[in-house]
Amino acid sequence: xxxxxxxxxxxxxxxxxxxxxxxxxxxxxxxxxxxxxxxxxxxxxxxxxxxxxxxxxxxxxxxxxxxxxxxxxxxxxxxxxxxxxxxxxxxxxxxxxxxxxxxxxxxxxxxxxxxxxxxxxxxxxxxxxxxxxxxxxxxxxxxxxxxxxxxxxxxxxxxxxxxxxxxxxxxxxxxxxxxxxxxxxxxxxxxxxxxxxxxxxxxxxxxxxxxxxxxxxxxxxxxxxxxxxxxxxxxxxxxxxxxxxxxxxxxxxxxxxxxxxxxxxxxxxxxxxxxxxxxxxxxxxxxxxxxxxxxxxxxxxxxxxxxxxxxxxxxxxxxxxxxxxxxxxxxxxxxxxxxxx
Amino acid sequence: xxxxxxxxxxxxxxxxxxxxxxxxxxxxxxxxxxxxxxxxxxxxxxxxxxxxxxxxxxxxxxxxxxxxxxxxxxxxxxxxxxxxxxxxxxxxxxxxxxxxxxxxxxxxxxxxxxxxxxxxxxxxxxxxxxxxxxxxxxxxxxxxxxxxxxxxxxxxxxxxxxxxxxxxxxxxxxxxxxxxxxxxxxxxxxxxxxxxxxxxxxxxxxxxxxxxxxxxxxxxxxxxxxxxxxxxxxxxxxxxxxxxxxxxxxxxxxxxxxxxxxxxxxxxxxx
Numbered sequence: 001x002x003x004x005x006x007x008x009x010x011x012x013x014x015x016x017x018x019x020x021x022x023x024x025x026x027x028x029x030x031x032x033x034x035x036x037x038x039x040x041x042x043x044x045x046x047x048x049x050x051x052x053x054x055x056x057x058x059x060x061x062x063x064x065x066x067x068x069x070x071x072x073x074x075x076x077x078x079x080x081x082x083x084x085x086x087x088x089x090x091x092x093x094x095x096x097x098x099x100x101x102x103x104x105x106x107x108x109x110x111x112x113x114x115x116x117x118x119x120x121x122x123x124x125x126x127x128x129x130x131x132x133x134x135x136x137x138x139x140x141x142x143x144x145x146x147x148x149x150x151x152x153x154x155x156x157x158x159x160x161x162x163x164x165x166x167x168x169x170x171x172x173x174x175x176x177x178x179x180x181x182x183x184x185x186x187x188x189x190x191x192x193x194x195x196x197x198x199x200x201x202x203x204x205x206x207x208x209x210x211x212x213x214x215x216x217x218x219x220x221x222x223x224x225x226x227x228x229x230x231x232x233x234x235x236x237x238x239x240x241x242x243x244x245x246x247x248x249x250x251x252x253x254x255x256x257x258x259x260x261x262x263x264x265x266x267x268x269x270x271x272x273x274x275x276x277x278x279x280x281x282x283x284x285x286x287x288x289x290x291x292x293x294x295x296x297x298x299x300x301x302x303x304x305x306x307x308x309x310x311x312x313x314x315x316x317x318x319x320x321x322x323x324x325x326x327x328x329x330x331x332x333x334x335x336x337x338x339x340x341x
Numbered sequence: 342x343x344x345x346x347x348x349x350x351x352x353x354x355x356x357x358x359x360x361x362x363x364x365x366x367x368x369x370x371x372x373x374x375x376x377x378x379x380x381x382x383x384x385x386x387x388x389x390x391x392x393x394x395x396x397x398x399x400x401x402x403x404x405x406x407x408x409x410x411x412x413x414x415x416x417x418x419x420x421x422x423x424x425x426x427x428x429x430x431x432x433x434x435x436x437x438x439x440x441x442x443x444x445x446x447x448x449x450x451x452x453x454x455x456x457x458x459x460x461x462x463x464x465x466x467x468x469x470x471x472x473x474x475x476x477x478x479x480x481x482x483x484x485x486x487x488x489x490x491x492x493x494x495x496x497x498x499x500x501x502x503x504x505x506x507x508x509x510x511x512x513x514x515x516x517x518x519x520x521x522x523x524x525x526x527x528x529x530x531x532x533x534x535x536x537x538x539x540x541x542x543x544x545x546x547x548x549x550x551x552x553x554x555x556x557x558x559x560x561x562x563x564x565x566x567x568x569x570x571x572x573x574x575x576x577x578x579x580x581x582x583x584x585x586x587x588x589x590x591x592x593x594x595x596x597x598x599x600x601x602x603x604x605x606x607x608x609x610x611x612x
Binding site: 082107109 | 351354355358361362365366369370433434435437438439440441442443444448
């Protein structure tokens with residue numbers, strides 16, 4: 001029965017590169033037909049997990065099985081059942097879209113006719129039919145990623161690995177990619193997805209595993225993780241940087257943890273409990289500081305808060321303060337709510 | 342038994358798929374075609390008329406002396422494409438993709454070296470035609486002449502496997518190109534390629550005598566009939582028996598670098 005068996009089982013996985021320990025005993029399972037989001041900052045070990053599961057690397061200790069096959073001892077059989085989309089769009093830029101897919105189909109040993117018809121189907125599905133006869137060199141970044149995913153799907157793999165499938169894509173291509181991925185899930189493909197974008201995991205993954213420094217630090221559904229962090233977030237924007245410090249001082253005793261200040265956006269975030277009463281108290285205190293409050297509100301913790309609490313640093317430090325991304329994250333529940341859960 | 346023939350069948354079919362892929366690139370990248378055809382023509386013409394006007398070869402037209410030498414130099418340089426192309430595939434994540442597919446483990450390297458052999462065949466044909474236009478002639482039988490081309494291409498094929506290893510190790514196409522230039526330039530010049538070695542300083546002459554490139558050139562000269570009784574050949578065994586000496590090199594290079602390259606390929610992943 002679907003959902004009852006595990007498509008991926010990983011136990012005590014250890015991988016060292018010289019003196020550096022990339023994975024330090026990772027355990028995880030992915031039920032058949034579900035999506036696992038593997039989250040973590042850069043260098044956490046996400047890609048190493050994917051490389052071991054896709055037979056590119058051998059672990060130093062521990063065990064990993066994909067569709068019941070050992071990734072070391074039965075590597076050849078594992079390869080026949082998986083599709084891999086790495087961090088780079090691994091397409092041959094001199095071949096056309098059609099040629100790329102047919103080549104990969106032949107290498108999956110599909111046979112000439114089958115490779116050709118699968119290639120045509122996938123080009124259609126990923127909206128690349130018009131570009132099918134052009135060398136991939138002429139494709140945009142988003143088109144290359146789509147072609148790359150199409151290539152990994154050509155032999156209808158039971159398990160698909162997507163290693164940061166939207167890194168480097170513009171927001172529109174990213175939304176498009178999410179729709180394609182959500183589609184695959186409805187086909188019953190088991191997916192292990194790594195990402196730095198919490199919004200992406202929130203939208204696509206059934207369950208998540210957060211790793212940092214090669215260890216699992218949290219796991220569960222997005223709601224589990226948010227509940228684990230607990231409380232609410234009081235968020236406000238003030239008129240100036242100088243007011244930001246004053247507001248932080250005034251509200252510090254209300255917060256469960258040190259307030260987070262973002263000077264660029266002049267935004268203050270505090271983990272709190274107590275709901276509306278806390279909000280009222282906060283407003284009263286702010287009034288006495290004389291700070292100009294441009295925006296204030298209570299919200300449930302999002303995955304960025306989860307990340308920050310669990311790892312002590314943001315998922316993607318460069319991104320953490322960017323106003324446009326934060327705005328996008330705020331909008332997610334409204335725009336994407338129906339798509340996944 | 343049948344499982345073995347099946348897996349061999351797949352290895353051949355996968356290698357052909359990869360060879361086809363590599364040859365499509367040749368078709369679509371004009372630079373490669375220029376490199377493979379125009380530059381050999383230029384070299385033949387330059388050496389024929391620039392060096393040829395200053396280097397007297399006793400009893401032989403310089404074009405006759407030159408062509409086997411320039412064939413050897415060009416195919417050896419042509420083999421460096423193997424290393425640069427594999428490094429490029431590695432950088433672009435294609436090797437990761439291939440390694441995650443249920444294909445034969447040697448196919449990427451076989452497909453690469455075979456495609457580069459094909460490119461070398463094209464190069465040699467173009468050079469031979471240019472040579473014929475500027476006074477080079479074959480004086481032997483068809484069989485011997487074909488054997489001459491086979492010796493050249495076999496040696497180039499073996500060098501391709503060396504370059505495959507270098508490419509997987511070095512991982513950057515530009516570095517592969519520069520590094521191979523530094524090695525291959527002296528390798529093809531400290532030899533009988535463009536001038537007789539009689540007047541080389543002693544140390545250089547010993548190196549030149551035992552340099553496999555010299556033996557390749559000597560073998561080609563003998564098999565094409567581009568020799569003259571008055572032309573002194575070194576007494577070194579390698580040049581007295583150039584064909585077996587070259588074949589020995591080919592066997593040793595392949596025996597070492599085919600397994601070494603395949604092993605490296607299986608452990609290589611994009612960083």
